[in-house]
Every structure is written in C-alpha cells, then in structure tokens.
Amino acid sequence: MRNSITRSVVGVLVVLALAAVPAGAPIAQGKGTIKIASQSPLSGGQAALGEGIKLGAQLAVEKFKGPLEKMGFKVEFVPYDDQAKPDVGVSNSKNIIADKDILAIIGHLNSGVAIPSSEVYKEVSLAMISPANTNPTVTDRKYTNVNRVCGRDDVQGVVGSEFAKSLNAKTVYVIHDKTPYGQGVAEFFRDDAKKKGLNVLGFEGTEEKSNFDPIITPIRARNPDLIYFGGIYDQGAPFFKQAREKGVKSKFMGPDGMDSSDLAKIAGKNVVGMYYTSAAGPASALPKAKQFVEDFKKKFGKNPEPYAAEAYDAATVALKAIEAAAKGGKAPSREDVAVAVRKVKLSGITGDIEFDAKGDRKKALYFVLQVDSDDPQKWGDNKIVKQLAIAPPSASKN
Amino acid sequence: MDLPLLLGILPQVLLDGLILGFMYALIALGYTMVYGVLEFINFAHSEIFIVGAFVGVEIMLGLKGAGMLDRLPWPLVLVLVLLAGMAASGLLAVTVERVAYRPLRHAPRLIPLISAIGISFFLQDAIRLFESLWRNAFNLVYPTMDVLNVRFELTQTIDVSVKSLVVIVAALAMLGVLHVLVNRTKIGTAIRAVAEDQAAASLMGINVNRIISLTFLIGGAMGGAAGVLFGVQYGLINPYTGFIPGLKAFTAAVLGGIGNIPGAMLGGLVLGLLEALAASYLSLLTGGAFGAEYKDIFAFSVLIVILIFRPKGLLGEVIRGRA
Numbered sequence: 001m002r003n004s005i006t007r008s009v010v011g012v013l014v015v016l017a018l019a020a021v022p023a024g025a026p027i028a029q030g031k032g033t034i035k036i037a038s039q040s041p042l043s044g045g046q047a048a049l050g051e052g053i054k055l056g057a058q059l060a061v062e063k064f065k066g067p068l069e070k071m072g073f074k075v076e077f078v079p080y081d082d083q084a085k086p087d088v089g090v091s092n093s094k095n096i097i098a099d100k101d102i103l104a105i106i107g108h109l110n111s112g113v114a115i116p117s118s119e120v121y122k123e124v125s126l127a128m129i130s131p132a133n134t135n136p137t138v139t140d141r142k143y144t145n146v147n148r149v150c151g152r153d154d155v156q157g158v159v160g161s162e163f164a165k166s167l168n169a170k171t172v173y174v175i176h177d178k179t180p181y182g183q184g185v186a187e188f189f190r191d192d193a194k195k196k197g198l199n200v201l202g203f204e205g206t207e208e209k210s211n212f213d214p215i216i217t218p219i220r221a222r223n224p225d226l227i228y229f230g231g232i233y234d235q236g237a238p239f240f241k242q243a244r245e246k247g248v249k250s251k252f253m254g255p256d257g258m259d260s261s262d263l264a265k266i267a268g269k270n271v272v273g274m275y276y277t278s279a280a281g282p283a284s285a286l287p288k289a290k291q292f293v294e295d296f297k298k299k300f301g302k303n304p305e306p307y308a309a310e311a312y313d314a315a316t317v318a319l320k321a322i323e324a325a326a327k328g329g330k331a332p333s334r335e336d337v338a339v340a341v342r343k344v345k346l347s348g349i350t351g352d353i354e355f356d357a358k359g360d361r362k363k364a365l366y367f368v369l370q371v372d373s374d375d376p377q378k379w380g381d382n383k384i385v386k387q388l389a390i391a392p393p394s395a396s397k398n
Numbered sequence: 399m400d401l402p403l404l405l406g407i408l409p410q411v412l413l414d415g416l417i418l419g420f421m422y423a424l425i426a427l428g429y430t431m432v433y434g435v436l437e438f439i440n441f442a443h444s445e446i447f448i449v450g451a452f453v454g455v456e457i458m459l460g461l462k463g464a465g466m467l468d469r470l471p472w473p474l475v476l477v478l479v480l481l482a483g484m485a486a487s488g489l490l491a492v493t494v495e496r497v498a499y500r501p502l503r504h505a506p507r508l509i510p511l512i513s514a515i516g517i518s519f520f521l522q523d524a525i526r527l528f529e530s531l532w533r534n535a536f537n538l539v540y541p542t543m544d545v546l547n548v549r550f551e552l553t554q555t556i557d558v559s560v561k562s563l564v565v566i567v568a569a570l571a572m573l574g575v576l577h578v579l580v581n582r583t584k585i586g587t588a589i590r591a592v593a594e595d596q597a598a599a600s601l602m603g604i605n606v607n608r609i610i611s612l613t614f615l616i617g618g619a620m621g622g623a624a625g626v627l628f629g630v631q632y633g634l635i636n637p638y639t640g641f642i643p644g645l646k647a648f649t650a651a652v653l654g655g656i657g658n659i660p661g662a663m664l665g666g667l668v669l670g671l672l673e674a675l676a677a678s679y680l681s682l683l684t685g686g687a688f689g690a691e692y693k694d695i696f697a698f699s700v701l702i703v704i705l706i707f708r709p710k711g712l713l714g715e716v717i718r719g720r721a
Contacts, residue, residue, distance in 0.1 A: 043526075045536055045636060178691060204681055204689045210632040210639060213414035214677030215690050221407045234537060238634045245547050247557065266539050266634055 032331055033074040036061055036318055037096050038311070039089060039107030039117065040132075042081035045234035048262045050109050052305030053131055054079045057106040059296060060315035067323050073331065075319075078102065082113050089113035093120035103337045104129065104318035106311055110232075111135030111153075111181040118146050127338040129317055131310035134256065134279050135184045139358045139392075145338040147355050149314050149348070150307075151279030151364035153181070155390050156255055157188025159366045160228065160277045161196060163386060164189075164253060167275075169225035171199045173250070175215065175239065177231030178205040185255045186230025209235055212242045220248050232257035237266035244270035256280060259306040259369070261379035269374040275385065278367045280350070283309045284380050285367070285387070289349040303380050313348035320344050351389075360392040404682060410556045411678045412671065417562050417631065419670025420569035424624035425647030426654070426662035427576065428491070428617035434657035435593045435613045438499070438507070441514040443621055444644020445521035446491050448637070450483035450622025451629040452525060455538045457482050462541045472545050476564060480626050487622025491614040500607070526637040537636045540629045565627045572623055573663055576616070580659060589613055593657075646673075653701055655711030664712055672697040 038057045041050035058077050065075035080096065082089035089108060096102050097120060104127045108114040114133040121128050122143050130138065130148040134156055139146060164172060172193055176186035183205060190200050201222050206215060219227065220243075227243065227250045229236045236258050243252075244267075252274035259278050263271055283289040283296075283304050292312055296304045321340035325332030332340075346353045354362045368386040372378065428443045440446075457479050461467045467475065498517050502510040529535055546561040580586040591599040592609045600606045628643065629635050646669060654665025676696035681689040704712065 043530075043536070047536055202681060203686060205691045206677075206689075207691060208677075210628070210634060211418060213418070214411060214674040214693070217407050217410045217414060217678050218403075218682060221403055221410075238632065241633060245559070247549060262537070266537060268539075268542060 031072045031329070033076055033101045034068060034103055034322060034331065035076045035078050035099065035101040036315060036322075037078045037080060037099075037102045037105045037107075038315075039080045039082045039092055039096075039105060039113075040109045040311075041084035042079065044083050046084045046109060046232060048260050049132075049305050049307055050081075050084070052308035053107065053109060053311040055296065055300050056131070056304060056308035056311030057315040059292070059299065060312045061319065063295075064316055064319045068319065068326065071323075071326060071329055073326070076101075080107075082108055082110075082117070084110050084113060086113050086116050089117040090120060093117040097121065097124045097126055102126070103322055103332065103334060104341070106131060106314045106318065108133060109307070110179065111138055111184070112179045114138055115180060118143065121145055125335045125338045127318065127321065127334070127341045129314040129341060131314045132256075132280065132307045133181075135180050137180065137184075139360050142358050144342070144359075145334075147317075147341055147359035149310050149317070149350065149353055149361055149364075151366050151390070152360065152392055153185040153255070153279075154188050154393055155364070155366060156277050156279050157185045157190075158192045159368065159386075159388065159390075160185075160189045160253060160255065161193040161198070163275065163277070163368045164193060164226050164228070165196050165198060167226065167251060169198060169251065171201050171222075171224040172226045172228060173201045173219050173222070173224040174203045175227065175229045175231070176203075176205050177229075177235050178207055179231070182231035182255075182257065184230075185257075186228065189228050189230065189255075210238060212239045213246070215239075216243050216246050216248060219243070219250075220246060223248075224250050226251045226253055229254045229258070231255075233260045233263040233266070237263045237271065240274065241267040241270045251275070253277075256306070261303075261305065261376035264371065264374055264379055265376040271371050272374050274371045276369055276371070278306065278369060279364060280307050280310045281365055281367045281384070281387070282306065282369070282380055282382065283349075285384050286350055288347075288351075292349050303377075309350055313346070313350050313353060316348060317341060317344050317346055317353060320346060356392065358392070363389045363391055365389055400682070404679070407678065409552075411674050413556070413558065413562070414678075415671035415674030416667065417565050417670070418674060419667035420565060421624055421628055421631070421643065421666075422647045422650045422670050423663040423666025424569055424572065424620050424627070425643060426651040426666045427573075427659065428621040429648050429651040430654070430656055430659060430662040431589075431613050431617040433651070434659075435589065435610060436499075436503075437657075438510055439514070439648070440491075440494075440499075440614075440617075441511065441648075442494055442498075442517040442521060443491075443617070444640040444647075445518050445525070446487050446494070446618050447621040447625045447628075447644055447647075448635065448640030449490055449521065449525065450487040450625025451635045451639070452529070452538070452625075452637075453486040453622070454479045454483045454626035454629050455540050455635065458541050459538075467541060467543065472543055475543070476630070480568065480623055483622040483626035484619040485622070487625060488615040488619035491618025491621070492611050495611060495614040500610075522637050522641075529637065537634055540633050540635075542633075546630065561630055565631055568623065568627060572620060576620065576659070579616070585609075585612065649698070649701060653704065653711055655713040655715045657715055658711065658713050661711055661713035668712070669697060669701070672700055 040053040061077040080092045111133045125145050134153045176182045254276045256278040258276040325336035325340040366388045369382045372382045432440045498513045549557040549559045551557040650665035650669045651662045654661025676693035677690040
C-alpha cells in the first residue's frame with residue numbers, strides 16, 4: 001500500500017519534472033547551472049597530492065568561468081573525495097552521473113581508482129580529464145570521453161631505466177605496491193632495464209606500510225646499484241628511510257608517485273639525492289606557470305603540490321570545451337562536451353595541450369628530478385636533471 | 399639457488415622476526431588477559447595500541463619543538479615516552495571497559511563483541527579527527543634520534559641497531575614484570591581468582607569490578623608500550639596503522655592458546671618469525687614466482703595447520719572450571 005503511494009507520487013513528480021524542462025528554460029536568472037566536479041583523495045595518506053588537484057582545478061574554474069557566466073549560466077565547482085580507494089571512487093561516480101548539471105570531471109590521482117570510475121562515466125559519456133593518471137590502460141581502452149593531460153607510464157618507466165643506465169647502474173632491484181599504477185610502471189621499468197642489459201636482481205610487490213625489514217634484508221645482502229620503488233610516497237618514504245637506516249647504500253629511484261613534499265617530510269635526509277621521474281614537472285620548471293604559482297600561494301597560503309598545475313590545465317580544458325559546446329547559448333549535453341574536449345587546442349601553463357584519438361596528449365613532458373633537501377618546504381626547488389617531450393608510443397601504430 | 403646468500407641473511411631475518419614477534423607478543427597480552435578474565439575478545443585493543451604510539455609521537459614532537467629532544471639524555475626520553483604511552487593506553491582501556499563493556503557484562507556474548515567493534519571504529523576516526531585538527535596531518539613521523547640508528551655490525555650482512563636492542567630489552571623487561579605480577583603477588587592471585595570463578599572470588603572478598611578494571615589497565619598499558627616501540631622502530635604511523643598489527647596479535651594470542659599469558663608471548667614470537675622468514679625467503683626460494691606479498695598467506699597457512707593439530711593453541715587455552 002505504502003509502496004504504491006510512494007510510486008505514484010514519484011511518478012507524478014517525474015512527469016512534472018519532464019514537463020518543466022523544456023518550458024522552464026527562460027525562468028528568472030539565467031539558464032541553469034553548469035558544474036565541474038573533481039575526484040581525488042582529500043583524506044588519508046595521499047591527501048597532500050589529492051588536495052593539490054582539487055585546489056588547482058578550483059582556481060581554474062574561478063578564473064575562467066567568466067565567459068560561461070556571461071552566457072547566463074551559473075558555474076559551480078564540486079569536489080569529491082575518492083579516498084584513493086577504487087570502491088569509493090566508483091560510488092562517487094554514480095552520484096556524479098546522477099547529477100545532470102555536472103558536465104566534466106577532473107580526476108583522479110590513482111590509476112587504480114580512475115580505471116573503474118571511468119567505466120561509470122562512460123555510461124553517460126561524461127568527459128573525464130585526468131591530471132595525473134599515467135597507467136596506459138586509462139586511455140588504451142579508447143573511450144571517447146577519457147583524456148589526460150599528463151604522460152604515460154610506458155614512457156615514464158623507460159625514461160627511468162634509461163636514466164638508471166646513464167648513472168652507470170649495473171644491477172637494479174625493483175619493488176612495487178601491487179596497484180595498477182605502481183606495478184604497471186615498475187614492470188615497464190624492469191622490462192626496459194633488462195632490454196638495456198641491466199641485471200634485475202629482484203622484482204617484489206608488497207602492500208606493507210610500516211615494517212619493511214624482511215624485504216630490505218635480502219636486498220642489502222645483494223647490494224644492488226639502484227633500487228626502484230614503483231608506488232606512492234606514503235609507502236615509498238618509509239621503505240627508503242628504513243633501507244638507508246639499515247645501511248643500504250644503493251641509489252634510490254621512483255616514479256612520479258614519489259613526487260610530494262611528504263616524501264621529504266617522512267624520510268628526511270635519507271632521501272636526499274634520490275631520483276624520481278615525473279610525467280608532470282614541478283610548477284617552478286614551467287615558464288608559463290609563474291602566475292599560477294603566485295595565485296595559488298596567495299589564495300591557499302601554500303605551495304602547489306605536483307599535479308596542481310595539471311589539474312588547473314585540465315579544468316581550463318573542460319571550461320573551454322563547455323564554452324565551445326554551448327555556442328548556441330543552450331546548455332550543452334554531456335556528449336557534446338566530450339566531443340568538444342578532443343577538439344580543444346590550448347596553450348596551457350604546462351605547455352600546449354592537444355589530444356590524440358585516444359585522449360593522450362600529443363606531446364607530453366617527462367622529467368627526471370633529484371631530491372635536493374630534507375626540508376619539505378623546499379620540495380619545489382628539487383633539481384631537474386633531465387627534461388624530455390615525448391609523444392605517446394602507440395599513437396603512430398594506430 | 400644461491401646457498402651462501404640464503405644462509406648469510408638467515409641470522410638477520412631471525413633477528414627482524416624476533417623484533418616483530420616481541421611487538422606482537424606485547425599487543426597479544428592485552429587480548430589474552432582480557433579473554434582470560436572475561437572470555438571476551440576486546441576488538442578495540444588494536445586502537446588502544448595505536449593510541450600509545452600517538453601519545454608517544456606527540457610527546458617527542460613536543461620535546462623537539464621545545465628544543466629539548468637532543469639535550470635530554472636519550473634513555474630518559476625513551477622511558478618518559480614509554481611511560482606516557484602506557485599510561486594513556488591503560489587509562490583509555492579502563493575507560494572503554496567502564497563505558498562500553500561493563501553495562502553489557504551480563505548481556506549475551508555477541509553484544510559486547512559488537513560494542514568492541516564499534517569502539518574500534520570510533521577510536522580510529524576520533525584519532526584521525528584530532529590529528530587533522532591539531533596538526534593537519536594524517537601520517538605522523540617519529541622524530542629521528544641519531545643515537546637510535548647507530549648500528550653494531552656483527553658481520554658484513556648482520557647488524558643490530560640501538561633501537562632494535564631497545565625494543566628487545568623493553569619487551570623482555572615488561573614481560574618479566576608481568577610474569578612476576580601475575581604469579582607472585584597478591585594482585586596477581588586476585589586476577590587469577592577472578593578468572594577462575596567470579597562469584598567465588600567475590601565471596602572471598604575480592605572486588606571483582608576493580609580487578610577487571612585492573613586487567614584492562616595492565617593489558618592496555620602493554621599495548622601502549624608496544625605502540626611506542628612500534629613507532630620508534632618503524633617510524634611512521636597513521637590512525638589506521640593499528641588494525642593489521644592488532645589482527646596479527648589477536649592471531650598470535652589464539653596461536654599460543656587464548657587466555658594463556660606465556661602462550662601469547664610464544665604465539666607472538668612464532669608469528670613474527672614466520673612472517674619475517676616468509677617475506678625474506680619466498681621470493682629467493684621460488685625464483686620470484688611467490689614474492690614477499692605472500693608472507694601473510696604463508697604465515698597464516700602454517701597457523702591453520704598448527705591449529706588443526708592443536709586446536710587449543712600451542713600451550714593450550716586456559717579452561718575455567720565453571721559449573
């Protein structure tokens with residue numbers, strides 16, 4: 001009984017809502033709301049990076065929403081916390097696609113979260129522009145709505161192993177965190193290192209977060225020239241710290257997951273001199289990002305973490321695409337926005353942005369950096385040892 | 399297979415396992431003492447353990463902020479931090495018992511268990527809330543004291559750091575004190591009497607509620623000490639760090655025979671050694687087919703086998719003569 005009443009009430013509401021949409025367009029102030037959402041970890045061990053993504057995107061939305069507001073839209077920015085967990089990301093995604101005003105999503109930090117979440121966005125062709133997801137699978141599925149402004153791990157891993165060789169390393173030991181991101185980039189590093197004639201002494205995955213003793217002991221006994229940790233700083237930092245404290249003398253290296261001031265905060269002097277590759281350079285190295293860094297500091301009172309600049313560019317791309325799709329003055333559909341994203345040509349603060357048919361950036365930047373100081377405040381001053389602009393590897397094969 | 403390498407690292411692996419094992423043993427005591435007295439599993443003990451680690455890191459960071467960390471003699475700092483961690487965790491355990499378990503003491507057994515799980519979640523997020531308001535941090539790092547990282551090289555591949563020695567010495571001392579307390583003192587006799595039969599003990603003039611509170615205090619204090627030692631040894635903690643060591647320590651208590659104090663110590667050591675051996679050797683022995691990530695699967699498989707043949711644990715469950 002109760003059920004049938006609820007059902008009929010809902011039914012009436014749905015009918016009313018459907019009737020209201022075409023008729024309600026010119027009411028009072030403007031043409032409705034356009035929302036841009038972000039998803040990144042805002043709590044938990046990786047919140048430092050996730051918060052940077054949120055704030056970078058927020059800054060861009062505030063700065064570039066003018067043209068859309070002139071057209072009569074209200075522009076809002078809605079951040080979501082994916083907690084770096086795939087299940088949380090997916091359930092947020094379901095809420096996001098249910099909110100019809102959301103036309104683009106900036107996220108995620110973790111490839112392991114982005115891959116399942118983007119399956120949800122795909123159902124409604126919601127444009128996702130990733131600032132940080134480097135796992136090849138993200139774009140190799142060739143979804144028309146998935147894009148990224150950062151580089152790819154199959155390139156980043158190779159950049160790493162090339163650099164390891166240039167350091168004259170003969171033997172390497174590879175550790176990873178068993179996530180699609182960490183294991184993925186570690187495998188690319190390992191495979192290319194083998195190809196280049198380096199001796200890979202071990203390849204080991206672990207989800208451990210505090211006690212690395214039993215992993216370090218065999219490594220120390222074999223004394224590799226270099227240890228590569230495919231993973232993120234909240235796990236890499238205690239590993240490298242304990243390894244140094246146990247007397248491991250090898251050089252340290254990691255992918256862009258190590259790129260956070262928290263690495264220095266946790267591991268201190270033990271990681272000074274460590275190398276890391278990045279598919280997202282430090283904002284200080286980007287000539288066009290000066291203004292961004294100043295604005296960011298002024299507004300939020302701290303330095304932008306890595307990926308904040310990428311998130312800023314990703315949100316700018318989203319706004320430009322929505323503008324282009326809304327040319328007629330009507331709120332664009334999600335499909336229109338997704339199509340428009342692929343056509344955007346933008347001279348962003350991280351360089352020129354243009355997407356290929358898979359949603360990869362036509363030319364992405366890759367860096368090798370070296371930790372300079374154990375002071376987290378000086379993380380932005382880390383030295384760039386090498387800088388490259390490389391096209392995605394499979395673009396020519398398609 | 400590289401036999402000299404395998405044998406060469408064995409002493410170091412055993413040492414690492416021993417340290418981990420002592421940590422598990424100290425935590426396991428909290429589970430086993432409470433079970434021995436109340437036949438109840440205190441699932442909030444993993445959080446009581448990590449609260450000790452947080453109190454320790456806060457004191458050390460406070461000392462560092464005041465510039466005292468390097469000026470005070472390091473054993474004094476360690477003793478101070480250990481005592482503070484023990485006091486905080488012990489009092490927290492007593493409070494939890496008073497608030498969440500005592501009102502349910504005569505309820506069906508599953509009810510306090512659920513209450514304990516609720517307290518565990520509550521404490522995790524309370525710590526997280528506090529630390530994010532107080533320091534705006536999720537991961538907290540124990541300040542390094544250089545003297546603790548000094549290592550004594552026994553051979554080229556084996557060495558002991560000062561902090562490992564601290565862990566071993568502190569754990570042995572506390573286990574010793576506990577053993578004397580339970581077996582040689584009047585309070586210990588009272589605890590054992592309450593464990594055996596609450597009604598008879600109260601007829602003998604023992605204040606049962608007070609003894610139960612005391613059991614929580616001692617178990618909590620051991621957990622708090624383990625928390626501080628965990629922080630000093632491994633360096634990094636967050637509000638959820640306690641969960642996995644807590645689960646392992648509970649397993650260790652069951653392995654040794656739950657309710658049995660020497661059993662908890664033995665169970666902790668066995669589990670720590672199994673874990674260290676598995677993590678260091680699996681990859682070497684299988685040529686990389688099974689890596690360190692299988693350490694828990696290996697350790698727990700061995701546990702299952704042990705429990706199949708000795709269902710009451712290595713030293714046997716303490717059975718209460720209850721009519």
